[in-house]
Amino acid sequence: MSNLSDSELMRKxxxxxxxxxxxxxxxxxxxxxxxxxxxxxxxxxxxxIVQLVFTRLWTTESGFDPGKGQFxxxxxxxxxxxxxxxxxxxxxHRGAVSIGPEQWEQISDPSRPDPVDIVANESLKEGIRxxxxxxxxxxxxxxxxxxxxxxxxxxxxxxxxxxxxxxKSRLHQSLKILRRHLLVEREG
Amino acid sequence: MTRDGQNVCELCIPYxxxxxxxEEREQYERHLRSCPHCRREFPxxxxxxxxxxxxxxxxxxxxDLKDEVMNAVFAQRAGRPPADSFxxxxxxxxxxxxxxxxxxxxxxxWRKYGFxxxxxxxxxxxxxxxxxxxxxxxxxxxxxxxxxxxxxxxFETASPAFASAKGIACILDQRNRKKLVLYLYNLPxxxxxxxxxxxxxxxxxxRNAGAFRVGNDGLGVLVADLRPGEGFDSVGVTLExxxxxxxxxxxxxxxxxxxxxxT
Numbered sequence: 001m002s003n004l005s006d007s008e009l010m011r012k013x014x015x016x017x018x019x020x021x022x023x024x025x026x027x028x029x030x031x032x033x034x035x036x037x038x039x040x041x042x043x044x045x046x047x048x049i050v051q052l053v054f055t056r057l058w059t060t061e062s063g064f065d066p067g068k069g070q071f072x073x074x075x076x077x078x079x080x081x082x083x084x085x086x087x088x089x090x091x092x093h094r095g096a097v098s099i100g101p102e103q104w105e106q107i108s109d110p111s112r113p114d115p116v117d118i119v120a121n122e123s124l125k126e127g128i129r130x131x132x133x134x135x136x137x138x139x140x141x142x143x144x145x146x147x148x149x150x151x152x153x154x155x156x157x158x159x160x161x162x163x164x165x166x167x168k169s170r171l172h173q174s175l176k177i178l179r180r181h182l183l184v185e186r187e188g
Numbered sequence: 189m190t191r192d193g194q195n196v197c198e199l200c201i202p203y204x205x206x207x208x209x210x211e212e213r214e215q216y217e218r219h220l221r222s223c224p225h226c227r228r229e230f231p232x233x234x235x236x237x238x239x240x241x242x243x244x245x246x247x248x249x250x251x252d253l254k255d256e257v258m259n260a261v262f263a264q265r266a267g268r269p270p271a272d273s274f275x276x277x278x279x280x281x282x283x284x285x286x287x288x289x290x291x292x293x294x295x296x297x298w299r300k301y302g303f304x305x306x307x308x309x310x311x312x313x314x315x316x317x318x319x320x321x322x323x324x325x326x327x328x329x330x331x332x333x334x335x336x337x338x339x340x341x342x343f344e345t346a347s348p349a350f351a352s353a354k355g356i357a358c359i360l361d362q363r364n365r366k367k368l369v370l371y372l373y374n375l376p377x378x379x380x381x382x383x384x385x386x387x388x389x390x391x392x393x394x395r396n397a398g399a400f401r402v403g404n405d406g407l408g409v410l411v412a413d414l415r416p417g418e419g420f421d422s423v424g425v426t427l428e429x430x431x432x433x434x435x436x437x438x439x440x441x442x443x444x445x446x447x448x449x450x451t
Contacts, residue, residue, distance in 0.1 A: 022258065029249050029257075038244040041432055047250070051257045058261050076241055090434075091398050091412070121242075128242045141381075147240050152207055158411060159400045168201045172233070179236040 006071035010064040013057055021058055031072065032079050039083040039148045045090070052082045084150030124182075131181035139174040146171060197223060200230050204237055336361045339446060343372060343425070346440040350375070353406075357423045357444035359414070366414040368397060368423065372442065375402045376427070383431035384441065386410050388420035397423070399431035419450030 001009065001023040012020035029050065036049035056078055064074050132140065145151045153171070157164040199216040202208045208216060220226050340358035345351055355372030370386060378384065378401045387394040397412045422445050428438040 018258075018262065021261065022254075025254060025257065029254070030246055033249045033253070034244050034246045035241055037247055038241075042434065043250075047253055047256065050253060051260050054257050055261050073238060080241075089415075091396060124239065125242045128239050132243055137380075143240065146205065147237070153202065153205065154207075158409060159398075161401075161403060161407065161409065165198075168198065172201050175233050175236045178239075179232055182236070182239070 005066075007064055007066040010057070010071070014060070014063050016058075021054065024057065025054055028072070028075050032075065035076060035079045036083055039080070039150075040087060045086060049079065049083050049086055052086070053079050056082065080147075080150075087150050127182050128178065131178045134177050134181050135174055139170060139177065142167065142170055143174055197226055197229075200226060200233060204230070204233055338366065341444045341446040343370075343442040343444045345442045346424075349439065350441045353442055355408075355442065355444075357446040359446065359448055366448070368410075368412045368414055368446075368448075370400075370408070370410045370423070370425070370444075372408040372425070374406045375408050375441070377404050377406065378402050378427075381430040383428055384408055384410075385426050385428045385431065385433055385436065385438075386412065387424045387426065387436060388418075389422045389424055390420045394424070394436060395420070396434060399428070401431075414448060415450075417450045419448050421445070421447045 001012075001019050004012070004020075004023070006024070006027070009020045009024050013024065032053050033046055033050050036046035036053075037043065040046055040049060053075070057075075064071060068074075135143070142156065145156050146153065151159075153167050154164055156162075157167045160167070196215060196219045199208060199212055199219070203213060203216045220230060338359040338361045340356050343353070343355040343357060345353050352374040353372055354374055355370065358369045358371070360367045360369055368386075368388075372384075375384065383399040383401050385399045386397040388397050389395075395418075398410050400408050400410045402408045422443055424436070424443045425441040426436045426438050427441050428436070
């Protein structure tokens with residue numbers, strides 16, 4: 001199993017080969033668990049999220065399409081969706097946007113598979129941490145709320161008592177700042 | 189390129205987050221094919237969005253987790269209920285309205301709490317504003333279904349530090365979904381990461397219902413969806429160092445004896 005690619009393993013998972021799921025677990029649990037813990041900030045919740053992610057891999061009927069990007073991105077998207085669903089239920093907020101792996105399909109651009117190697121690229125990790133330092137407190141908090149905690153823009157607008165448009169444009173600005181500093185890092 | 193006075197380019201963030209209605213999604217996808225600005229901008233935004241997780245620190249995974257996960261996954265095969273039966277499921281089911289309780293609640297309210305009557309117009313304005321926001325996000329469903337007030341209770345402050353705070357807790361029924369809406373004013377403004385957290389209480393158990401922040405005007409609003417089967421006897425508000433607590437840690441601010449039997 002250990003010499004198979006991620007997508008070959010995923011095909012075997014869909015054929016209900018247990019050892020393939022165990023191999024994927026060994027390869028990706030650190031990524032999934034780190035994400036879940038960063039998102040939920042609670043070990044018990046992180047453990048449950050990991051369990052839900054691997055259950056989803058085992059039961060998915062749509063599978064992974066390597067033509068649309070890297071497996072690591074796909075599993076991270078699933079992890080984030082499940083983590084957000086989990087936290088929204090914890091917060092008693094309605095899961096107004098219940099998102100599944102299919103959303104990944106929606107926002108993927110099949111003609112341009114994402115070249116970012118999200119797991120191994122240490123310089124990118126360093127770059128994004130440095131770029132984060134250029135965000136203001138309110139920009140960093142917005143990313144925390146929306147990306148990591150899964151609040152919708154409308155919920156953030158309500159909680160901060162700001163117009164929705166203000167929240168939208170602040171998120172847009174925050175992403176632009178990160179992008180600009182990432183580019184500087186990579187070129188510099 | 190306007191739609192209800194809004195630039196379609198501005199849909200890029202809701203589209204990126206999956207917060208568009210189906211109609212808006214189609215509209216933006218069409219737009220994306222023809223707008224040179226969005227064709228450049230959107231892929232860059234999406235790429236940056238996808239790089240956000242790189243900020244996290246890798247952590248060691250507990251050694252016992254693998255057995256726990258694998259046992260749970262393969263237990264399902266043997267016919268037990270799936271562990272993620274909730275994943276992707278609609279969290280809210282139909283909820284019955286309680287018109288009698290609503291009427292009684294209103295009577296008691298008007299009899300006993302004159303002060304709250306003064307802020308009721310503000311409260312209603314805020315509820316309308318809340319639903320306008322929600323409608324803006326969705327496909328207009330929220331505005332099409334008026335919310336009914338099922339019950340409401342004034343807050344009582346819990347310590348002298350918050351003596352001037354006033355407010356109402358209210359349960360709304362909108363299209364058979366129940367929502368808890370809190371509206372408080374004269375609250376001290378939150379500083380830095382401070383937040384007011386809201387707790388649903390029953391039998392000494394507290395459950396986090398969400399958090400809100402307060403600016404210099406002292407106004408605080410929270411809207412939380414209630415799930416069937418999870419009743420509570422009162423609602424409490426605490427001032428916390430941040431919005432992430434799973435247990436109350438900070439000072440008690442106010443409470444309201446509003447209850448829901450979870451039906």
